[in-house]
Amino acid sequence: MKLTFKYKTRASTKWEYQNLALDDFFDLEDGAAAxxxxxxxxxHLDEYISLDKKELMFVYVKLEDGTETREYKxxxxxxxxxxxxxxxxxxxxxxxxxxxxxxxxxxxxxxxQTLRLVLNRENIVPxxxxxxxxxxxxxxxxxxxxxxxxxxxxx
Numbered sequence: 001m002k003l004t005f006k007y008k009t010r011a012s013t014k015w016e017y018q019n020l021a022l023d024d025f026f027d028l029e030d031g032a033a034a035x036x037x038x039x040x041x042x043x044h045l046d047e048y049i050s051l052d053k054k055e056l057m058f059v060y061v062k063l064e065d066g067t068e069t070r071e072y073k074x075x076x077x078x079x080x081x082x083x084x085x086x087x088x089x090x091x092x093x094x095x096x097x098x099x100x101x102x103x104x105x106x107x108x109x110x111x112x113q114t115l116r117l118v119l120n121r122e123n124i125v126p127x128x129x130x131x132x133x134x135x136x137x138x139x140x141x142x143x144x145x146x147x148x149x150x151x152x153x154x155x
Contacts, residue, residue, distance in 0.1 A: 001034050004062040009055045036065040045074050053080030067091045125150050
């Protein structure tokens with residue numbers, strides 16, 4: 001499998017390439033081989049880079065495994081507090097989703113919200129919209145918008 005990992009900072013117009021071994025990118029069991037569906041060690045790609053995410057603008061990862069390809073594109077704004085994540089799978093099956101995480105600026109609102117969208121060839125389907133609030137006791141609570149109308153009935 002081939003792994004391409006690159007990023008752009010706010011201070012540069014050029015992509016910086018990061019050499020990353022597959023066993024550093026994936027959370028593999030001892031002796032296990034990496035494949036396109038292996039679990040990543042970190043969901044946020046900025047966690048693989050030794051920079052503050054305030055400095056990042058874009059991160060791009062491409063995994064190629066024979067006929068299967070997976071791409072991740074992440075965009076950062078608002079000093080790294082907001083992020084858009086796009087995942088695209090091509091090969092035996094096509095899959096595309098967009099996740100947007102936004103930190104709210106007003107204290108009376110939830111601390112952040114996350115929106116997850118599946119980008120089909122003919123439509124965009126919201127599959128998750130959640131609000132996260134940091135409580136005084138340090139616990140984070142979650143509330144969700146009901147998106148049942150978008151679920152595909154069992155066939």
